[in-house]
Amino acid sequence: MLCKSYNTFFQNFANRTNLEIIFLLQKGQMNVSSIVEKTGYEQSSVSHNLKKLIECNILTVESKGRERFYSLNKDTVQPLLKLVQKHVEKNCRGCDKDDS
Amino acid sequence: MLCKSYNTFFQNFANRTNLEIIFLLQKGQMNVSSIVEKTGYEQSSVSHNLKKLIECNILTVESKGRERFYSLNKDTVQPLLKLVQKHVEKNCRGCDKDDS
DNA sequence: ATAACATATGAATCTTGTTTCATATATACT
């Protein structure tokens, strides 16, 4: 049933840090420093999270010199987010009042 | 950005118990006792998890006498799982060897 | 009214995931 793969996959989206990174990368590829700067999270934390996202093929990396540029696997992520957005807009209005 | 709603939504899929329940309900609606029996989880645990799935509109309930029948919100869940399945098959072969 | 069955729920416990801290590696620059 590959239940664990599903689990691992979804876990990467069930995490605020990762979600912010993913939303950020929708605008285009970005290196670690920029992600750190834009999100305000610790560099170390960002790297740890990026690693998991890579392991799951939700992101891809490309090295340029000493920098590493991360981008979305748009095949998967884009349609997925669109689906969830539709669901959230329809079903979760006011569910989470204390949102950012 | 509704980040928290996304988070909450995905969290319901990032959980083995919930995933099993969801996969089970793909076959059709089912009452709590049957879910408990088929999955082997505690009744209490199942109920707690069902509650969260309901709050997120991933499932719907219908009461018949003292039983409660749960079914999938197929609008959302079916296409979502299809997408993830495609991703998992393509990208996660062998990722999770110790799977069920 | 009482007993039996189906499900739900609060609080405590247990588990798992995430962040932090310290440090390592890798590339570029002087």
Add this chain to the structure above:
DNA sequence: AGTATATATGAAACAAGATTCATATGTTAT
């Protein structure tokens, strides 16, 4: 070679979510 910059990583500390236990609620049957 030595220093600075960019990113990664292991282990400990911390936080958040899941399960369990005990019990409550709600429905049907006798």
